[in-house]
Amino acid sequence: MGKGRAPCCDKTQVKRGPWSPAEDLKLIAFVQKFGHENWRSLPKQAGLQRCGKSCRLRWINYLRPDLKRGNFTVDEEETIIKLHKAMGNKWSKIASYLPGRTDNEIKNVWNTHLKKKLVIKSSDSTSGDESKLESSITSPSSSESILSNEAPIRESEKQVSNKHVIVNGDPKGSSNSLSYSIESNKILNSSEIVDNKIEQHLSSLESYDIDKILEDVENLNNLIEIPWESDYDLWNFIDNIGSYDQSNVGEESVIQDVVENEFGEVGEIKESKNKEEVLPKNYEVDPHDAFDFNDIIMPDSELDFGSIQLWSSFSENNSPKV
DNA sequence: AACATCCGCAACCGCCTAGTG
DNA sequence: GCACTAGGCGGTTGCGGATGT
Numbered sequence: 623m624g625k626g627r628a629p630c631c632d633k634t635q636v637k638r639g640p641w642s643p644a645e646d647l648k649l650i651a652f653v654q655k656f657g658h659e660n661w662r663s664l665p666k667q668a669g670l671q672r673c674g675k676s677c678r679l680r681w682i683n684y685l686r687p688d689l690k691r692g693n694f695t696v697d698e699e700e701t702i703i704k705l706h707k708a709m710g711n712k713w714s715k716i717a718s719y720l721p722g723r724t725d726n727e728i729k730n731v732w733n734t735h736l737k738k739k740l741v742i743k744s745s746d747s748t749s750g751d752e753s754k755l756e757s758s759i760t761s762p763s764s765s766e767s768i769l770s771n772e773a774p775i776r777e778s779e780k781q782v783s784n785k786h787v788i789v790n791g792d793p794k795g796s797s798n799s800l801s802y803s804i805e806s807n808k809i810l811n812s813s814e815i816v817d818n819k820i821e822q823h824l825s826s827l828e829s830y831d832i833d834k835i836l837e838d839v840e841n842l843n844n845l846i847e848i849p850w851e852s853d854y855d856l857w858n859f860i861d862n863i864g865s866y867d868q869s870n871v872g873e874e875s876v877i878q879d880v881v882e883n884e885f886g887e888v889g890e891i892k893e894s895k896n897k898e899e900v901l902p903k904n905y906e907v908d909p910h911d912a913f914d915f916n917d918i919i920m921p922d923s924e925l926d927f928g929s930i931q932l933w934s935s936f937s938e939n940n941s942p943k944v
Numbered sequence: 945a946a947c948a949t950c951c952g953c954a955a956c957c958g959c960c961t962a963g964t965g
Numbered sequence: 966g967c968a969c970t971a972g973g974c975g976g977t978t979g980c981g982g983a984t985g986t
Contacts, residue, residue, distance in 0.1 A: 640954070640980085662971065678972075679955070714974060726954080729975075734952055 637671045641680055645670055649677055650685055683724045690722025694731055702728055703736055 637645075652668035658681065661674035670677060694702070698720060705716040713725035720728065
């Protein structure tokens with residue numbers, strides 16, 4: 623690699639910073655119609671002055687239709703903590719266990735909330751006591767199980783009851799061993815050098831963990847999904863209900879009823895064939911930033927703008943806080 | 945009310961890896 | 966096997982809103 627890496631795009635030619643609604647729309651319209659087989663060429667074709675990477679990130683983190691919005695539930699947080707304990711900073715892996723959540727989101731939640739939470743909790747408990755700290759591994763059912771040192775099993779060995787057990791000989795160490803075990807839904811590969819007794823012990827405990835995680839994920843799936851039909855105003859509305867608790871809300875229709883009562887009929891929505899209507903998470907509206915369909919170089923006939931959710935109203939005042 | 949500080953999060957950066965010729 | 970590209974990932978940053986004084 624002597625030549626060095628070519629930049630992914632000409633930084634002077636692309637727009638940076640927060641995305642405008644118009645840009646979002648262009649990206650949504652394009653991806654809905656043509657998919658995103660080539661992120662690099664996408665911006666040009668879609669009429670966006672953005673780096674392909676930036677488009678990808680925007681789509682994955684905010685515009686994707688299957689994203690869950692709103693605060694993380696306690697269950698989700700616990701799942702993250704458990705998975706992080708097992709996998710370390712493998713955010714994308716962790717995200718794969720949390721439907722509708724992105725790695726970036728999880729990473730942020732971890733760095734801003736969960737990390738601190740754990741630090742506080744662990745300093746409350748008898749911190750500094752290694753064996754106690756590590757014992758959380760062996761007692762996943764206890765509430766203490768989520769408390770452990772920051773580093774998620776970085777070593778290639780695990781301490782259990784004062785015994786060192788080689789879990790993984792991988793020189794890379796880190797989280798590989800448990801990451802593997804979770805993926806395979808097994809604790810340890812039989813070829814691993816592990817004391818049989820302890821392996822058994824670990825195995826039973828860890829499989830409990832995995833079951834619990836799966837159960838949690840299942841619970842998350844039972845959370846209400848807000849339909850796209852509900853539009854920007856719905857999100858804004860929900861956002862304004864301070865004590866909104868997703869798990870206690872009944873059916874989608876309830877929400878829709880509430881919204882209809884609150885706002886009347888929202889926008890004109892054409893039923894999309896592929897249910898790919900999407901609504902950006904945050905909107906800062908620049909009144910001068912009009913959406914120009916002509917910017918998209920694809921022929922109009924090729925695009926299906928009718929299926930894109932257009933929010934009934936937005937202003938700088940009602941941009942949802944994030 | 946005004947200012948300072950803190951905090952959360954969207955977006956960017958740069959490295960790594962997989963795929964392709 | 967090498968060179969190169971593009972996508973993916975994790976770490977970091979900077980802006981803007983929230984909170985404290």
